[in-house]
Amino acid sequence: MATPVLPLARGRNTARPRAGMSAIERSRRRLFWPMLAPALILMILFYLVPIIFAGWLSLNEWDGINELKWVGLDNYIRLSKDPVFIGSIINTLKILFIVGIVTFVFAFGLTMILRDMMGKKFVRSVLFFPTLINAMVFGIFAGFLFSPSGPVNKLLLLVGVQDPPKWLAQDNLFNMIMIVMIWSATGYFTTIIMSAVDQIPAYYYEAAGLDGAGPWTKFRHVTLPLAWDVISVCAVLWTMSSVKVFELILVFGGSTAKPPPTSTWSTALYVFQAAFGSGGDREFGISAASAIVSLVLVTVLTIGLRRMLRRDAVEI
Amino acid sequence: MTQIKPWLKLATGALLATSVAFTASGCTTTDAVSSGDGEKSMTYWSMWTETEPQAEVLKTSLDAFQKDTGIKVNVQWQGRKVLDKVTAGLLSNDVPDLVDQAYDGLGPTLAKTNQLEDLAPVLKESVPGEDGKTVGDVIPAKYFDVLPTYGGDVKTYMVPYTISNVSVFYNKANKVAPDAPKTWDELLDNCKKALAADIACIASDGDATWANSYWFDYLMNRNAGDGSFAKLVEDKTGASFDDPAVLKTAKQIEELIKSGYIIKGYDASKYPEQQNAWASNKALYYLMGSWAPAETGKYAAEGFEYGAFNFPTTTATSSTANDSIAFGFAVPKKAKNTDAAKQFIAYFANKDRMGQISSVANNLSARPDVEAPATLKDVATILAENPTRLPNDGVSGDITDKGFNASFEKLFLGKLTAEQYVKEAKSAMVAYWNAKG
Numbered sequence: 001m002a003t004p005v006l007p008l009a010r011g012r013n014t015a016r017p018r019a020g021m022s023a024i025e026r027s028r029r030r031l032f033w034p035m036l037a038p039a040l041i042l043m044i045l046f047y048l049v050p051i052i053f054a055g056w057l058s059l060n061e062w063d064g065i066n067e068l069k070w071v072g073l074d075n076y077i078r079l080s081k082d083p084v085f086i087g088s089i090i091n092t093l094k095i096l097f098i099v100g101i102v103t104f105v106f107a108f109g110l111t112m113i114l115r116d117m118m119g120k121k122f123v124r125s126v127l128f129f130p131t132l133i134n135a136m137v138f139g140i141f142a143g144f145l146f147s148p149s150g151p152v153n154k155l156l157l158l159v160g161v162q163d164p165p166k167w168l169a170q171d172n173l174f175n176m177i178m179i180v181m182i183w184s185a186t187g188y189f190t191t192i193i194m195s196a197v198d199q200i201p202a203y204y205y206e207a208a209g210l211d212g213a214g215p216w217t218k219f220r221h222v223t224l225p226l227a228w229d230v231i232s233v234c235a236v237l238w239t240m241s242s243v244k245v246f247e248l249i250l251v252f253g254g255s256t257a258k259p260p261p262t263s264t265w266s267t268a269l270y271v272f273q274a275a276f277g278s279g280g281d282r283e284f285g286i287s288a289a290s291a292i293v294s295l296v297l298v299t300v301l302t303i304g305l306r307r308m309l310r311r312d313a314v315e316i
Numbered sequence: 317m318t319q320i321k322p323w324l325k326l327a328t329g330a331l332l333a334t335s336v337a338f339t340a341s342g343c344t345t346t347d348a349v350s351s352g353d354g355e356k357s358m359t360y361w362s363m364w365t366e367t368e369p370q371a372e373v374l375k376t377s378l379d380a381f382q383k384d385t386g387i388k389v390n391v392q393w394q395g396r397k398v399l400d401k402v403t404a405g406l407l408s409n410d411v412p413d414l415v416d417q418a419y420d421g422l423g424p425t426l427a428k429t430n431q432l433e434d435l436a437p438v439l440k441e442s443v444p445g446e447d448g449k450t451v452g453d454v455i456p457a458k459y460f461d462v463l464p465t466y467g468g469d470v471k472t473y474m475v476p477y478t479i480s481n482v483s484v485f486y487n488k489a490n491k492v493a494p495d496a497p498k499t500w501d502e503l504l505d506n507c508k509k510a511l512a513a514d515i516a517c518i519a520s521d522g523d524a525t526w527a528n529s530y531w532f533d534y535l536m537n538r539n540a541g542d543g544s545f546a547k548l549v550e551d552k553t554g555a556s557f558d559d560p561a562v563l564k565t566a567k568q569i570e571e572l573i574k575s576g577y578i579i580k581g582y583d584a585s586k587y588p589e590q591q592n593a594w595a596s597n598k599a600l601y602y603l604m605g606s607w608a609p610a611e612t613g614k615y616a617a618e619g620f621e622y623g624a625f626n627f628p629t630t631t632a633t634s635s636t637a638n639d640s641i642a643f644g645f646a647v648p649k650k651a652k653n654t655d656a657a658k659q660f661i662a663y664f665a666n667k668d669r670m671g672q673i674s675s676v677a678n679n680l681s682a683r684p685d686v687e688a689p690a691t692l693k694d695v696a697t698i699l700a701e702n703p704t705r706l707p708n709d710g711v712s713g714d715i716t717d718k719g720f721n722a723s724f725e726k727l728f729l730g731k732l733t734a735e736q737y738v739k740e741a742k743s744a745m746v747a748y749w750n751a752k753g
Binding site for chain 2: 063064065066074077078079081082083084085142143146147148149166167168169170172173253258259261262263273276277279281282
């Protein structure tokens with residue numbers, strides 16, 4: 001798909017009308033700043049300023065009440081020595097790559113199956129359903145479903161499994177969290193990818209079929225290239241949302257008002273615990289530093305991913 | 317084509333900009349408390365939510381206070397996260413005159429940074445309606461003595477009105493081991509009896525490390541004396557882990573696990589599943605806060621009679637100190653009506669008023685002369701008869717969450733032997749302090 005390039009975006013002084021332009025052109029240019037300003041002001045106020053403030057805060061020690069104390073890079077040095085923070089980065093990367101890859105494999109698989117299926121709209125709605133449920137609901141229900149004498153183990157007993165897995169044991173906790181994420185994200189991405197696949201004219205598949213292509217070849221040579229733009233956007237969306245995973249871990253692993261075990265923390269949870277942890281110690285400097293590290297992480301990964309997935313768009 | 321007039325374009329742009337700006341600021345409200353035409357008033361931000369029985373109790377007294385003194389009280393039922401709101405309010409000087417929470421919330425959040433008034437003078441105030449008695453006369457001094465300052469300058473930064481504690485709960489009507497054990501060996505003997513009677517000895521939910529670590533905390537206290545837990549986890553060199561008492565403590569916990577005394581499936585259950593199993597007589601003992609009877613009431617087996625005993629001693633010279641968790645009032649220094657707030661603290665200390673904490677809310681009041689609710693009679697006796705300490709010796713929650721818990725979890729879930737635990741816990745605590753800088 002070719003993106004139309006607006007003449008407005010070219011050159012400097014875009015907003016100033018010039019002689020010899022058409023009336024429409026001139027009025028467009030006059031409206032450029034008035035139309036852009038509101039969004040720009042909001043972006044600066046609610047995104048840029050907080051980020052800059054967080055960056056500055058990360059170089060200070062602050063309990064949220066007293067004066068800020070300049071500590072330079074100390075907070076970052078402390079983070080680099082903190083095994084809990086390093087563990088939380090590893091967990092975030094696990095969510096990004098393991099959950100991401102499995103989710104996309106499922107989404108592609110479902111896309112291929114659903115394309116030719118009867119009643120695909122209904123199935124698609126069913127698949128999308130988990131996205132509508134707050135992941136926290138599952139976090140709370142998991143305690144009941146997977147408890148040692150819960151319904152899941154009772155079902156397994158019926159089919160002859162005498163010694164069912166310890167679902168909620170500490171070792172399995174993070175795996176369970178990842179499974180829930182896959183379960184709730186698959187439907188979402190399947191829906192988006194399906195909408196791109198729906199735009200691919202059927203005759204491409206018919207032609208490929210006549211040439212003897214099987215389902216895999218059709219996917220590889222028709223679906224994938226023609227839906228590529230949407231897929232790469234999905235990958236970026238996933239990257240950004242995976243770094244923010246928070247509430248599911250908090251509810252899944254935490255009991256009452258206490259934080260979940262550190263072995264399940266993501267960077268987002270670390271940021272929260274440093275600022276509002278159950279201990280009452282408020283370390284906003286450390287919290288800001290870990291948030292900045294997360295921001296750098298997501299920026300680097302997103303840029304890397306965009307480069308990796310960059311391809312010439314295919315015109316349908 | 318009709319030309320759009322330049323002024324119209326500008327006006328449209330300006331209109332768009334202002335409408336967006338207004339939408340963005342639409343959520344700003346003005347909730348400043350007005351004190352009317354010079355009448356006295358005070359603001360109270362509560363840790364309770366409006367529908368809780370504790371809120372009912374406070375509401376009754378606040379209404380009476382308003383009637384008796386003419387001081388108008390503005391209450392906001394903020395809930396447990398009330399201190400986050402106070403912290404945020406401190407930046408804009410918008411703080412309540414009175415606030416309440418547990419010592420481990422008020423202390424590290426506000427007392428540490430010297431944001432709370434010294435309430436020692438309030439203890440000398442007389443309690444309205446009780447001739448000659450002062451606040452300090454009716455609330456035991458030990459609840460104040462035990463308060464950690466967290467590095468702040470003020471010691472008496474709160475006045476407790478309700479006390480929770482941590483004890484071993486059991487069903488007094490049980491046939492397996494009706495007598496409460498006093499020593500660790502007696503407890504283990506009863507565990508054997510429980511296994512013989514085909515029930516578990518100890519209930520526990522594997523994910524509730526905060527509760528399971530009470531075992532370690534109490535055993536360490538019994539083995540090595542008061543303050544030993546704090547000494548252990550606050551030692552930046554980790555050398556305290558070489559104390560034989562630590563290995564002894566770890567071995568005692570290992571024995572509970574290896575002997576199968578802890579309820580089956582505890583390592584894969586989510587709180588409060590096994591707590592409820594205990595209430596339905598599937599386990600003999602449950603080490604928990606004094607909220608356990610209230611939480612398990614509807615799961616309790618027929619004829620269940622709530623009893624509790626102090627954590628057993630491990631040696632003849634063991635400490636018998638009992639965990640107390642005080643919840644009470646505090647007054648921020650930046651508040652405008654501190655006198656009115658202090659006046660209410662003394663007003664609420666009255667036996668009839670504070671007594672409703674017991675008779676209406678079914679909690680223990682901070683006054684020992686108030687009759688305890690039926691399910692907490694034993695707890696009240698334990699508190700009255702023993703010295704007071706704090707869970708985990710009052711160390712900051714961050715130390716346990718990020719330093720102590722991870723290796724303890726492995727010990728308690730049977731993944732480490734006592735010896736392996738001591739080694740791993742030592743290096744975990746050293747790493748924690750190293751990262752703390």
